[in-house]
Amino acid sequence: MENNKRKLLTVVTEAALEATLIKDLDRLNAHGYTISDVRGKGSRGVRHADWDLNASIRVEVVCDAATAETIATHLQTHYYDNYAMIMFTSDIFVVRPEKF
């Protein structure tokens, strides 16, 4: 079971960042990611997702702890100041470890 331990890194941010973020993830060795359209409220106000600039996305990445750390640090230094972004990690057990 030890072998199946991974991190789930979840990022909720502005849809405007999607293309940039995908490039970063590929470069930082994420093997894959899942993106969903979401809406909600945070320190930058209600984000209704009713049109482009007001839309938010949730990006989920399953990876090992080191990669999660690298990605989190990168996003924090580059985007925290100017974009609506929150990020959290959780410990998970994956069922097909060879994929991550």
Place this chain on the structure above:
Amino acid sequence: MIDPVILFFVLGAVAGLLRSELRLPAAIYEFVTIVLLLAIGLKGGVELARQPFGALAPQLLAVVAMGLLLPLIAFPVLRYLGRLPRADAASIAAHYGSVSVGTFAVAVAYLGSRQIDFEEYMPVLLVALEVPAILVGIVLARGLSRQTQWKSVGHEVFLGKGIVLLLGGLLIGWIAGPDGLASIEPLFVDLFKGFLALFLLEMGLITAAQVGGLRRHGPFLVIFGIAMPLFSALVGTGLGLSLGLSVGGITILATLAASASYIAVPAAMRISVPEANPTLSLAAALGITFPFNVLLGIPIYHALAVWADAFLKG
């Protein structure tokens, strides 16, 4: 006589201000925008098929020069009179130098319902006006050299939804010509005002949502959001006169100059000048200038064009 499409805008704005649950689904809004952009492109493209492209070169150059000039005038006003941070002043200046396709569409509908003709190649000028201000805005915010990734800026600017659909429509219209387009006219021509009405309904809702941003950022933005389009319209009217456009053409060019972008520029600025606060520029462009232009501006610019034309002819 008030155009019904304007009433749809008012309905959206009132519903939004009263916090109604009304919302156009995002996919529908996107679809309506796509139809409008293509329809505008197609109309201009048909006209391109009728006359040589070279004949348009002077107009194009003049309009691009106007697109570079307007943000350069707006920037110092925002920076020193409005005491805004550099990035915000540059971003708002870019919004006001670029154009709003929605406002253009309303002006076309306004002239159409009064049977006033205008030069049909206006959509070409619309495309030409979208981009220059964005580049000026980025340079104003960043300076010329430092770390601006011009490649990704170029991608964002030239391959954004608006430009691709407008240019695509122009090309399709140009290649197909008036006869070729007859088969798709029911969607893009006959239903144009219906789509415009739905679009304006959602724009009303979006406009109402900007009120919070305006309340926070005070009277300067409100004054700027009305004074800047009036000034730009004067520039546009002058340019239209010197290019020898018809009264309808001058009205459209003044409207183009007066309108502020809320699709292409915000998206480009969010990526290229991320430290600029999007709430400020959108509150001004969408909360003040768009409704001002749609409700009052276009009739004013039309009256101005009539007066200037008569004045010139003595």
